Amino acid sequence: MSQALDEIKIGGLGASRKRVEDNRFLRGKGNYVDDIVLPGMLHMEILRSPLAHARIRSVDASKAWDIPGVRLVLTGEMMATRNLAWMPTLSYDTQAVLATDKVRFQGQEVACVIADDPYIAKDACEAIVVDYEPLPVIVNPTQAMAEGAPLIRDDKENQHDNVVYDWEVGDKAGTDAAFARADRVSSLELHYPRSHPSPLECCGSIADFDRSTSKLTVYMTTQAPHIIRAAVSMVAELPEHMIRIVSPDLGGGFGNKVPVYPGYVASILASILLERPVKWIEDKSGNLISTGFGRDVYLQGELALRNDGKILAVRMHTDADHGAFFSDAQPSKFKIGLMHSAFACYDIPYAHLTARGMYTNKAPGGVAYRCSLRVTEAMYFQERMVQAAADDLGIDQAEFRRLNFVRDDDFPHRTPFGFLTDSGQYGKCLDVGLQAVGYENFLKQKEEAKKRGRLLGIGISTMTEPLGAGNSREYDILGIKMFDSAELRVHMSGKAILRTGAKTQGQGHETTWAQIVSHELGIPAEDIVVEEGDTDTAPFGMGTYASRSTPVAGAAVAMVSRKIRAKARKLAAHLLEVSEEDVEWELGRFYVRSARDRGVTIQECAMAAYSNMPDGMEPGLENNAYYDPPNLTWPFACYIVTVEVDPQTGVWDVLNVVAVDDCGVRINPMIVEGQIMGGLTEAYAMASMQFITFDAEGNCVGSNYMDYLLPTAWETPGFELHEVVTPCPHHPIGAKGVGECATVGGPAAFVNAVMDALKGTGVRNIDMPLLADRVYEALTLRHDVSGAPPVKTDDA
Template sequence: MTKVDDTTHMTTPPEIGGIGHRVRRHEDARFIEGQGNYLDDIVLPGMLHMAIVRSPVAHARITGIDTTAASEVEGVVAVVTGELMDQHGLAWMPTLSGDTQAVLATDKVRYQGQEVAAVIATDPAIAVDAAELVEVDYDILPAITTPQQALAPGAVLIRDEKEGQTDNRVYDWEAGDKAATDAAFAAADRVVSLSTFYPRSHPAPLETCGAIADVNSVTGQATIYMTSQAPHAHRTLFAMVTGLPEQNIRIISPDLGGGFGNKVPIYPGYVVATAASLLIGRPVKWIETRSENLISTGFARDYYMTGELAVTNEGKILGLRVQMLSDQGAFYADAQPTKFKAGLFHVVTGSYDYPAAHVVCSGAYTNKAPGGVAYRCSFRITEASFLIERLVQTAAYELGIDPAEMRFKNFIQPEQFPYHTPTGFVYDSGDYPTALRKALDEVGYDQLRAEQVAARAEGRLMGIGIAHFTEAVGAGPSHTYDIAGLKMFDSAELRVHPTGKAILKLGVMSQGQGHETTFAQIVAEELGIPVTDVKVMEGDTDNTPYGLGTYASRSTPVAGAATAMVSRQLAEKAKRIAAHLLEAAPEDIELKAGELFVKGTPARSVTIQDVSLAAYTNMPDGMEHGLEGVHYYDPPNLTYPYGSYIVVVEVDPETGVWKVERMVALDDCGVRINPMIVEGQIHGGLTEGFAMSSMQWITFDDDGNCIGSNFMDYLIPTAWETPRFELLETCVPSPHHPIGAKGVGESATVGSPAAYVNAVIDALAHLGVRNIDMPLLPDRVWSAIQSAQG
């Protein structure tokens, strides 16, 4: 099978490999030979190993900790408790959302799996042996496992240590215009509502989290190898938490075995390992087990949502009203801009044009793990996108309008961009009707609807589900978006060396997205330096410029823009050098695919390599030597990728088992820098959407015991269950991004769950079924059929 390069945006030949080329990935060379360098692969001289003692119960007062037996195990160097951490002011740490979180519990444990003590030993197995011998006495308290319980009168207070905290409420937040929305609902022919629960999920990158802290007690230098999606932000936060001088903290994020948001927060294990290394004077390694990863680190979702649409009988949407209640776990540790308590949930208005919306969000503490990371989604947009796409589908059934038609009736039209949404976003660009039409044509929508009628007549259940999502990615702009006060810009530093080879340094951090290739392609596009001559460096705070990291699909929109801008800055200098070499005026020099020539006289030219050499050997008088620069990019707006996804399913009426027959996914993420990598990202996201809709969730029993604490219970689909995907694209570039790109890493995870769920519901819609909460386990589907047939 040969792949045809996407020539839409291609201006460079394959040997340069700029934008649009399916350049094979630079990073693969080491991975396919087993030469990746992941955290657990790193071994330092004298390194010790840490194991964490965790709470077996969800809510209890600690009445005693006995570390004697553990300390006596041969090979144990230290046992660290909350009391010891407290002596150094490190028993608690701030979270990314301005709350506090226990590093090692001193007073109470507030969720099963919470960190209580840590054992440092010469061998990892000995650390585990000794950790089993740490005796902790617990006085059990009632466990709260839902936000509804948490907010009920008389509920036990989880955060009793927080001054002024008298209940389990974390936040209330709203967006939109209540009065305008009430008026829209008053004017509506009908109101359609849907209540649904987006269950707790976990990103579960295949590599768990971990750290190796190496604090030199003589120099004070702290080198912390850490599974971090945001090394610079983490360094600053580390400096603030530990009091170590920031210049002495070097965070190195090595190759990451996936992240998906899980590696955005700072976890207690990192802090304890660092404190232990500081106290002991030797490097300390801590590698999470899978179970630790699933029970204690950043979860996602756990949103209870009720949406109402005000509609006319003809199917025109007039307004949207949403109430959301979020389960935050024991500590409010969401990774999201501080202005937005519920993330960017207010993108819930979706791809549709209506004047009024009002969104009310609340969050509650429960006795469950903290985190609230945006698992492969831009600050919890997944939940919002899911709700509106489920709601529109519901409205279509209630009004007797085809679900595709319902969307066409309400789409924001291409000429309405930039489009101001009723909750305050300004969508940059798009052509939604063209996208959905193309996807419908590809799947053969009209014929499928005819087949569905025939199937129903035979007693078969077939469903066609549509989701047309709009995402908001690429935070900043810095005036609106920050993480823990750090503004959300990003940067790129580019050095071109005398032989014309370049090093690009970035503040973002790849976890598999292929930055070493994609960002090199941007440089290749802008300067004409062959992509193979550009080395991309990330993940070392001593050697890369400041940036906020990789999550929320922000690398291409922000760091990609910074790369284009710094390349253009160098291009301007290159033109001045070329003008000197060609004895022409700088304004007469053009740069195209690595050739700098005098306008109208292409024969009078030099190459970018000639210019690079001249920058160090033959500079015009008065011009600064070298060919390097740095650019800090503050995006003027978010970018708004979108897509139309269509899923076809067959449901077994006797068992509720359902199977995806087709999955057609059209994405518009603006200009695709490397279409091959973009498609790979979409494949991955579609799979995670399938996982969440079908099997992947974390639940708890009434005592707060986590069910889903290992890969036997937390189900990740294998190749056998995963559907085959058919990809399509349209391209409406972002008008404000230097290369028109929008970001795509999370689109498919955001958009696809609603498509899968809508398909199963569509199969049962004629029976009157309107909702089944995810995951759509076969017993839930079967029960819904039974209830409907009553």
Template sequence: MAVTKLFGAAVKRREDPRLITGRGNFTDHVRLPGTLVMAIKRSPHAHARIVRIDTSKARAMRGVVAVYTGQDLADKLAPVPCAWLIPDSDLKVPPYRAVAVDKVRYVGDAVAVVVAENRYIAQDAVDAIDVEYEPLPAVVDQEKALEPGAPQLYDEVPNNLAFHWKLHAGDFDAAWNAAEVRLSRRLVNHRLIPTAMEPRGALAAFNPGTGELTIWCTSQNPHVHRLLLSAVTGLPETQIRVIATDVGGGFGSKIPMYAGEMIAAAISKELGRPIKWIETRQENYVATIHGRDHIQYVDIAAKRDGTITAVRVRAYANMGAYLSTAAPGVPTWLFGLMLQGAYAIPVVHCDVYGVLTNTTPTDAYRGAGRPEATYLLERMIDILARELGMDPTEIRRKNFIPKDKFPYTTPTGLQYDSGDYEATLDRALELVDYRTLRQQQAELRQRGRYIGIGFSTYVEVCGLAPSQAAGAMGFQGGLWESATVRVHPTGKVTVFTGSNPHGQGEETTFAQLVADELGVPFEDVEIVHGDTEMVPFGMGTYGSRSTAVGGAALVHACRKVKEKAQRIAAHLLEVSPEDLAFENGRFFVKGAPDRGMTFQEVALQAYLAWKLPRDIEPGLEATHFFDPVNNTFPFGCHICVVEVDPETGKVDFLEYVAVDDVGNVINPMIVDGQVHGGIAQGLAQAVYEFAAYDQNGQLLTASLMDYAIPKASMLPAFTVDRTVTPTPVNPMGVKGAGETGTIASTPAVVNAVIDALAPFGIEHIDMPLTPERIWRAVRERSA
């Protein structure tokens, strides 16, 4: 039987039938007898002192089992943890109570908790709790929060400044003084709401008999949540089991440890009954993290020929009211390290001010820091090109890190693994037929129609990360990944991975890897993830790391298994292991292909152990912990073509071409899907999505009626292509594809719109490019 190589095959996602037909096992699907329902009373004020909480009416309601205030839970739960303690930044981590005790600091801050027989009663009881507040002045804008006299969120955080982080490489002043061209601009990278399809939730079941807590929850990283839950509840890790098998999307928003899950755990322990808490969409919008929200001041020094000699950035990052779990690392390391992008810029200076405001906390959202850096750079390079009268493609070529310079060490110390940036630009230009498109653009302008062509030639960092580097950056954990490969006596295989896919399709791609490595049928490979009782400690899925790091752990574990199987086969065939070849799932003697054993026969012998030599243990399984030696650096070129209606300001998408290089590709269909979804999200930031607060800190976009996530009809068809430059960092040569689309697309779209508006003399409009903003810009210039 010939076994087809699955690496590179567009195998259909095996998780889809169950998800599409409603047979998934999401947190809210899990039902346990005796479960009570929990609901959270949230602050309607952005900033207020809690004067008094009257829970008597709620407690008296039929079907209400318990009501807790912050005071009631204060000694049962440690504060919500922050686990990225960036060094040398004077970082201040103010206490983040799961339920506020004396003060609320954003609309959505928890003030009380109800436990009831059902969700309807719980909501009635939440409404019946009477909280008296003393409202305080609120501040939502990070620059205003730093001004003298601004409302202060914490006594212990003067001026609301949580940290000031610096990354300086090279002599900026010298470069600036020597520059032939100097550009300074202020750019806004506005706030977004991740909007995973499944909101967050938890079912916490404490067993008073054994003292064990099992918690089903919406987690991208179950082991990390187990560790953090242990820290906040005081239960030993060994007594906590976190299960998150089907999770309906995360985009980073399900990495942090949140109040809701912590409270459910503590109350289940207190009452000895299962407690279920599922967010509403409105709660999801106020109480799950938001993303982005930077104000950036950028200085670019360049020569007249377009060569960029230095970039300096002063960024104000809105952290929200509290520091979420990974929040300090996002606008600092994940942003500052990428500020040279795909270009050989020798001097990079970055200062980031992390500011606390009366808004929902921000944290990692798809791309996390890298979109903010890429947008800034790709926008500025277009502005520079226009200043110099250069074509946007020429200025990019001028500055690209040439392909013979890899591995390339950036001024701030990253080592770009591999790349050929110009090849992706060339291929994308070919796909859009750039020359013809520019001609059409000129002709249409004569007729009063405004077509724009926008570029983004990005590089990003994936495959997070070497643990030593994580430690140096203050991340409170390693960033390796684990895999156990267990071969059963029949030769069927179960994989236990520390990655926790929640939409990325690794149940399929990982099975493809195993089928190839062990020569077993794809159907014989089962992938288990998301249960801390079953899989070895793992770090989880985020930062486009699962295949590059988790997949690598898996391949290494498979190779350990195969090596042992080969020794067993050699013993049984009475040859030495080196004399054996392995093909199509069968070991055989080199030169005598008739003498051999299938992998399945070897597996059976490994378990029977009747004929094993003393130095080979029975059984056939292996575990590998893979700590990458470097990150991976996918790159590519995205081109967006739009038409802008100057009469209304509406943007229509005519074409979108993405040429990405994510290294080798295991499943092209899944990678295409990741790219499509990423482009949709990044494009939406450019023109549709924005979170808006009023000056009192009320979130004005707290529902899908107000917050515009893109629908299919609002997106163009995507033309997706790839170049392949494998990475040397892992055995498969894969780089990661989860965030490329989001990182690349936002500036491509904005650059396209601004290009379309060039005849009006418009050089920049801050995102989101809503029709009204575009209309106003056109009107101002036409007046």
């Protein structure tokens, strides 16, 4: 009798398999866009606006044209003659490719130079003379709404103010009634500051238009190559089959590499005009000041409470600062994304949300930064409101959460805003977290320390969030539904190649997808190559963002593997000379039900598919699967942070961070842990140091890595990770998304911990980042501290 395969040993589900892609990354052998060099390639640089709002009187590029080695200078006027000065955004707005009438944010693209090398291109950019007439600047929604505010989008017909949208969801009447009968209303106002995903690799492209074949190939830093192909086809009016988008190795994305940027479009046009490859590689400052940012949303939140701790209703109003163009890359039908996923883990009967979006003189492109469609803001608002409410009622913050959690036997649960959650063990996760942090003991320590003038604090954040868009009923990008795909080709030796419509940027798809195939077919993971990112070879898919790969593409991988197994079963029956009904499956092998030792391996079936198929069977062993998920997946997380605040300086140190994640079945636990640690690092960064702000003139403070702070190994605290596993009922292997959980849920835990240390001072809120001076100000002056732009200066 043959020995059953050990799934962990073959690198299947649950194996902490080392990442196969690291072999090339650690050796410096990755192949990024900037590593690609094509014969005759030219280089493009972008001239950006130094002003946040100004009318363009003229653009004089004559001195740039005179510099030897300059091949082309593109201006807004030239783009306009080809109908390319403006492009559609993924949110049904328009965005300037190169400015024609006005510049609307600092860093906006004004002109492009294409030259023999990047030095010449940069010199030539400096030689372009732009005559600007400065206009009044708007850097926050209050200014945008003010009477007499300058109209930013005067390019749009019927746009008479700076409002992008005014939107609402929920039950207003029911919510109002619940507030009317509440014992107490707890309210909170705050700002979630603008942040930036800051992938190590900035954006870039190489456009290569071949006149002889009429084919356009674009090597590009994109998380969603197929969507880009559709967009390029639309904008550049080229037939889809003549466009090939290749997204090679990506040095991080975090949502920054979903949108279509002017640089991509300009490089494509330049290549078509010059009939030579044109490379554009963005620099760090260009990336920070002009590309997809995250957050920048203001909250007015209220909870209707009963004295016994029950939440009766939630009311939220949000004002989102979208910058100069509404170019959010968010694929839902909802204007403010999934903001109304807030409070999904709590059993609350009524909820109402109003959301307003505003144009300002800041860079466009919200919803990036490891955030599923405003879920980051939703969960931060939720958990800050929950802590404030617990404090207002004088109820222990852990107990208050437990009182209001959706119970394990209440699933499926309809949230007050209409989402359907399907599974979870919220109370258990909280218990594991409290146990790990030593909750009761810490509360005693805190009291002791207070007597000696030391300020300790503990913060909790618990949340379930919707990950893995779509389903196709509610989620689409420009009408393209949010499904995903996988294509599996098993060679005659039983080795295989898998391609999906997702696109890894560091998530480790090359490792984990092979593990799913391995789990379904028993082929060792090392025998499976995974390829993504080339639209000529990969099946159509919507790409990787919003933690959607495992919920959607990962499910497609399981489903295509099952199709392969179904055909292999027929081959096995043929080889074993029994009917298909008499064939049983165990990992990697079919056997005869009545004679277990009579069997054939999946590899033998693969060989038969090419050499010994039954009469009438189509040869080969390959298939594809398109997966449209029935629902989002709803992972749960509990993060607990303890801190000590120095009352003399406002500096706070993290003492302990405990994370309990329930993301269902874990494909590769090591990669999941890496995701969570990365997310917690980002959460710590947002809470403590990281933000992009603006002065009153619209100058970006945070345009370089001396001002926009990324945490390093020196100050980032250690993390203690725990897990609870509640399989997703509708996912083929029970997995839920996890990539964004810690980034989404983490910040509130850090902020709540500092606020807990300040409990009793009357301070309700300090805006992130909780810089030492803000904490000190709150502590000594006993008032809330706003971080909203413009930054305070001596001049203001």
